[in-house]
Amino acid sequence: MRLPFTRRAAAGETSPGVHPQPLWSYRPQSDREAGDAVVSNLLLHWFPSKVYKPSLAWNYSAWLGTISGALFFLLVLSGLPLMFLYVPSVERAYQSVKDIEYVVTFGWWIRAVHRIGAHLMVVAVVLHLARVFFTGAYKNGVGQGQQREWNWVIGVVMLLLTLFLSFTGYLLPWDQLAFWAVTVGTNIASAVPGIGPRIRELLIGGRAIEQATLIRFYVLHIIVLPGALGGLFAYHMWRIRKDGGLARADAAALAPDAKDTGPVPTKTYTLLGVARGTSPAVTARSPEAPDQTVNAVPDLTRRALIVILGTFALVSILASAIPSPLEEPANALITPNPAKAPWYFLWLQEIVTDTTIRLGSLTINGAFLGGVILPGLLVGLLTVWPWLDKSAVSTAGLWFPRSRRRQNLLFILAMLFILAFTFVGMFMRGPYWNLYWPWETWPGIPGRI
């Protein structure tokens, strides 16, 4: 039995402005119905009616943005039950996490999904940024009013928000790992000359990591940062529509054999969603030609489902297989050995170590270079890169084009540098921050009994 509002309108029953299929029509019978599915559905309304086919290719975008979005959705979803169970107080936070882990129904899985999802999101967002860089997708193409470079800037801000979200979540279990990772992280922040100690005080709400820090990080973690990220995410998607979809579509339009197709007879919606510059009676160029495009429903939605559900499945399997660690309760008097920053900041901690020079009694602290100058320089460069990149517009949307070889090489080198330092920090720094080969065993950490 079909519910009344899912009834497909019979032939001849349609009238202008009334969509025959109020819900998502998974198997549209006509282009009109496929377009209606997008317009009449809240979840699908941000899709264009038709999509340039190569934009959907697995090997172009690897769908990393969709994966990041799916992970963000999963994190919000798994974070909600955790908010009901977690108590943001230094006396009870640790015990409430123990309870989530041991006695709350499915609590261990929800926490593991949240944890694994957060780690994967950092990875996915960084890879997404790398993909956009390598394909020069921040370059404006043929559409009028395109502002891809600003969407790139939004993306850089979203990466920083993702890192800060993960960092604030790190403190909440209030165990030794949390406490000391945040100690290391905020100490790096305090290396800013002059105002460093004040920045640290602002971050942790005092001079020691205490209740004030916990509630500050909690509110940032559950409201401020996800709210900001969610808002920017919506704007990020909206900009993609305004800029005419992925940069790859522009590259196709610029291809030598691109030709006007002439007015499309029965067009209802702007193709590719380029709002400005084309009127509803469009003369499309070849990327919008019927053989170059597919209906968003079901071809785009199906692939999006594959990616989103695949991400869910992967996170669930990892969450069931990898137990989430919880170390000893936070203790400001006992520094675990070694005390490490969260893994995505470890390359900074490693650089801080390597640039700290001791000459007799004189110590040159590397925290300013490794903790402030270098990351500041990298983020600054990333932000202004679209304006520094003078390569031809035709190279946008292509992987490793010849004319962008030098800057892509530079980016790869920077990534390898960060990865190498992260690896050293993660696997080669043992007790007392001494260097060990990955196959060497570290001396045992003493216990009480």
Added chain:
Amino acid sequence: MEKRTNSPFPRIDRPVLAAIGIVLVGATVFFAWSDRQHDYKYYQYAFRGMVAEKLGAERAATVPSGLQQVWVPGLRRADRCVTCHQAVSWKGFETAEEPHRTHPGDLLKSHPPERFGCSACHGGQGWAIDTAAAHGEVAHWEEPLLGKPLGEAYSLTDNKAALMQMNCNICHRYERATKGAEMINLAKDLVQEKGCRACHVINGRGGTIGPDLTWVGDKAPEQYDYSRLSGQTTAFAWHVAHFKDPRALVQDTVMPNFHLSTKQAQALAMLMLSWRKAPFDAAFLPGVPRTDPQTADERKAEEDMKTGPGAWFVQTGCFVCHSIAALKVRSPAQIGPDLSTAVEDTQKRFGVTVDQFLKNPTGTMSVVLSRQIVLTPEQKETAIQKLREAFAEYQRLVAEGKNPLAPPVEAAPK
């Protein structure tokens, strides 16, 4: 109506989506299966069977199922041990295998589980509901179960389960002797007998040559120096080795080697680790004053030493190593020779007078007099004066036939 444009997209997408669907179902099954993997389900089933067999089906129906816990707010504990150890308060399972054994002894009468929980005495992780995590055989858990396996790992001499007594002493620390805690009682006797207070403050009373031991159990394991210790690098192992030979672990220590047996060293190490702050309500403290009680004789002997003719030696700290029997000063450690005869003794041992020896000491005394007890020239004159007085007193006593250095004569049987 126009036909829909044929999708030029690869048709493989549909089977891929179907496969992802199957993976998602598989992931859910895997998650549900992981969630069901708890030892307690089997143990509860087994215990119900044992009760049915022994006491009948009617009693078996009263065995609770699902997660169980003892919540003790006063001790800040929620102990879920009873989820598996269901027989703890049941009679009739005294000889059953763990976890289905009745709690041995009559300790539960004075320490009912609903008031004390389990982990306050036994250690372990009360929050956990799986064996490995609950018994502390997992990473990042500092309070392992203080049971036989751990005692065996440390090769405890007699009672392998004795480590638990450390937790008894967290509440019972001010008692002279606690029923059932033999190792702790042995250690407390040793503290009196060896006079640890000569050098160490314990519960607010004692000397200052060594570190304060009142809360030594809270010292972080990272703060010990394990470089000369072989075997387990734990605070407990360090204390055992240190009691057996202090100089082997800390080269320049002045702590004497008391030639303790392994059992004594283990008992003392347990006492050290039991001296820690634990947050609990005052109601859990047994009704004894929060100091170490002393008998009237002990108090008088201490008072005599402090105010009697040998008071100078006590105040200066000589008595830590030396007795001065003629002046009724008894050294707790008795490492050095009795000073009653020092005037003669320095001639015999070093070939110099006591004046010369104090001004130019040799051997151990050269270290002690340059580091621990630094005397001004005036104080050295006083020391010589006092030593002469002690010798005079000694000679007087010998003349009277009461040699203070003679070994005590056993009372003849009547």
